[in-house]
Amino acid sequence: MTNSTRTRRSLVALAWMLGVLVAPAAAEDKAAQPAPGLVVSVSEPATDAGLATLRRGGSAVDAAVATAFALAVTWPSAGNLGGGGFMMILPGPGQKPVCVEYRETAPGAATPRTLADYPRLDGHLVCGTPGTVAGLALAHGRYGTLPWRDVVMPAARLAREGFVVDRALAGSLNRVLRKSPKFAELQRVFAPPPGKKKWQPGDRLVQPDLARTLATIATAGPAAFYQGPIAEQIVAEMRAGGGLVSKADLAGYQARLREPIHGTYRGYDVFGPPPPSSGGICLVEMLNILETFRLGADEAGAGGPGAIQAGSPRRWSARDAHLVIEAMRRAFCDRARYLGDPDFVRIPAHLTDKQYARKLAAQIHLERATPSETLAPDVPMAPEPPATTHFSVVDGNGMAVANTYTLENSYGCRVVVRGAGFLLNNEMTDFNRIPGRTDRKGLIGTPPNQIAPGKRMLSSQTPTLVLRDGRLVLVTGSPGGRTIINTVLCTLVNLVDYRMSPREALDAPRLHHAWLPDKVHFEALKDPGYAATVARLRQMGHAFDPRSGKQGDAHTIAINPTTGRPVGLADWRITGKR
Ligand code: DON
Numbered sequence: 001m002t003n004s005t006r007t008r009r010s011l012v013a014l015a016w017m018l019g020v021l022v023a024p025a026a027a028e029d030k031a032a033q034p035a036p037g038l039v040v041s042v043s044e045p046a047t048d049a050g051l052a053t054l055r056r057g058g059s060a061v062d063a064a065v066a067t068a069f070a071l072a073v074t075w076p077s078a079g080n081l082g083g084g085g086f087m088m089i090l091p092g093p094g095q096k097p098v099c100v101e102y103r104e105t106a107p108g109a110a111t112p113r114t115l116a117d118y119p120r121l122d123g124h125l126v127c128g129t130p131g132t133v134a135g136l137a138l139a140h141g142r143y144g145t146l147p148w149r150d151v152v153m154p155a156a157r158l159a160r161e162g163f164v165v166d167r168a169l170a171g172s173l174n175r176v177l178r179k180s181p182k183f184a185e186l187q188r189v190f191a192p193p194p195g196k197k198k199w200q201p202g203d204r205l206v207q208p209d210l211a212r213t214l215a216t217i218a219t220a221g222p223a224a225f226y227q228g229p230i231a232e233q234i235v236a237e238m239r240a241g242g243g244l245v246s247k248a249d250l251a252g253y254q255a256r257l258r259e260p261i262h263g264t265y266r267g268y269d270v271f272g273p274p275p276p277s278s279g280g281i282c283l284v285e286m287l288n289i290l291e292t293f294r295l296g297a298d299e300a301g302a303g304g305p306g307a308i309q310a311g312s313p314r315r316w317s318a319r320d321a322h323l324v325i326e327a328m329r330r331a332f333c334d335r336a337r338y339l340g341d342p343d344f345v346r347i348p349a350h351l352t353d354k355q356y357a358r359k360l361a362a363q364i365h366l367e368r369a370t371p372s373e374t375l376a377p378d379v380p381m382a383p384e385p386p387a388t389t390h391f392s393v394v395d396g397n398g399m400a401v402a403n404t405y406t407l408e409n410s411y412g413c414r415v416v417v418r419g420a421g422f423l424l425n426n427e428m429t430d431f432n433r434i435p436g437r438t439d440r441k442g443l444i445g446t447p448p449n450q451i452a453p454g455k456r457m458l459s460s461q462t463p464t465l466v467l468r469d470g471r472l473v474l475v476t477g478s479p480g481g482r483t484i485i486n487t488v489l490c491t492l493v494n495l496v497d498y499r500m501s502p503r504e505a506l507d508a509p510r511l512h513h514a515w516l517p518d519k520v521h522f523e524a525l526k527d528p529g530y531a532a533t534v535a536r537l538r539q540m541g542h543a544f545d546p547r548s549g550k551q552g553d554a555h556t557i558a559i560n561p562t563t564g565r566p567v568g569l570a571d572w573r574i575t576g577k578r
Helices: 003-018 025-032 044-055 060-074 132-143 148-161 167-179 184-189 208-220 229-241 247-252 279-291 318-338 354-362 483-496 502-507 528-540
Strands: 037-040 084-090 098-102 256-258 261-265 268-272 388-395 400-406 464-468 471-476 556-559 566-569
Touching: 037 044, 037 060, 037 556, 037 566, 044 060, 044 148, 044 388, 060 084, 060 132, 060 148, 060 208, 060 388, 060 400, 084 132, 084 464, 098 132, 132 148, 132 256, 132 400, 148 208, 167 184, 208 229, 229 247, 261 279, 268 279, 268 483, 279 318, 279 354, 279 483, 318 354, 318 483, 318 528, 388 471, 388 556, 400 464, 400 471, 464 483, 471 483, 483 502, 502 556, 502 566
Parallel strands: none
Antiparallel strands: 037 388, 084 098, 084 400, 098 256, 261 268, 268 464, 388 400, 464 471, 471 556, 556 566
8 A cells, every 4th residue: 555545545534433524515514404313315305205204203214114105106116015125124222133024925826937938027927926015014013103104194195296306217217118118007107297208307207096005005004005905906907917916925925024144344243134135145255255355455566457546546456356356256156056035945054154254265366267157157147137226214313224125127027006006026037037947148047046936036135234333333235136235345345444434435436246147347447547457357367247337326324433423325326315
């Protein structure tokens, strides 16, 4: 490390410790106003719904539930009633985090071959039994303080009265309308305002059907969704379109309270979601591998091949990027081999052991990439299309929520339940589609994640809580399919090893490798500041995905360790509000 790098790094760390690092300025200024907590999400009206809930005396979970219902209105590509997700909750200072798991399940009529001859990502057949409403109700029942109605109604109002569409949402709506001409209900519900061909920022989106659905959930409770009139609408939609979700599937759906995966990393306690998410296990496995190395150790070589160059951000050096990629490669290989719904498959306990990580670390060649296929040649994996959403909440009493939920693809299976105004997921495509069939194009057919009735499909969602000495320091997570786990990893490594401020840690270019395809996704691939690093990594045998673009959208809250003050950090990559 050069002296100037070291000095700058120390100053950044010191500034953060003292609570004076405020960027971007406008956003941080607002945080200075006394507030009973913070909400950071991708959508301004949804964040506002969460903040209003905190102001009314609600807990972080009340605010999270209000935000989640609001996102179903204001961020329809991923915010949802018809999908599922994972909510990590720190109930209060000194308490143990818990995970509310509300992943979708395969319908009772599904078989391992249900999708074998159905290559599409949309349509009724790829829809699993939705978990979101049950999950939010479970979280609220345990940790909410306001009446259920009060946390659902703000979303119903947003749907009924409408809200102003921003640039990101206008673009997203225009794209889905262009790409999904055959989904008539979607075209009707999200049609641009009368007289317009396209959505523009500033237009108003009003969703009367969704408003009615939400008002029913608010007044009649979650049973309306799983057994009552909304269940009937879902089943009618399934019948009309050849989907499998039945009355019995809906009536039998249960969200679960699960014990999080817990790991440690250089003195920090990291809590992530357990299976059926792969997020917690893979994150801890990667951190354990990386803990056996000293990251940041080679910056003395500045100017040499692959070193961080003057004027560029302090990372990635080729050596550290190599180690991180190799850790990712190994954890993702284990993901494909071992992980699935724990009610159906036995998950080996050693995956999060430090000793196992040492063994994997010892197999990493320091100068050469390990070809992925040599780790397990038979199990390639498919790339993941985008759209999920993550938000973070803390309240004034030390309760914190990291919530990631999804419809899987952007706008799920594109089916809007007729008359009910909400989209259904295409989460069944997260199962391994064709049993026993693996190919180089990206299909995997390994047993742990094959379809079975009632089984939960494997997820990568990684809402994460980080504590130090029992005190909360970070609430984070991201969308992005398999990149999710690596986005969280990058944030943690940036904070812990590179001592970046939270803002820097979120902004720094991210890396992703998922074992297969054997390609590194690197946000800064085309940044001249990283040309030498990329060249050195290529020499070592790493191949890069030429389409490397933005990775993730990690709406995060960091707690200043000195002042105890939470700071909201919206990710710049899509849009965001805190
Ligand atoms: O649960 C999962 O891992 C995926 N269905 C998430 C998909 C996703 O994140 C797409 N995102 N941007």
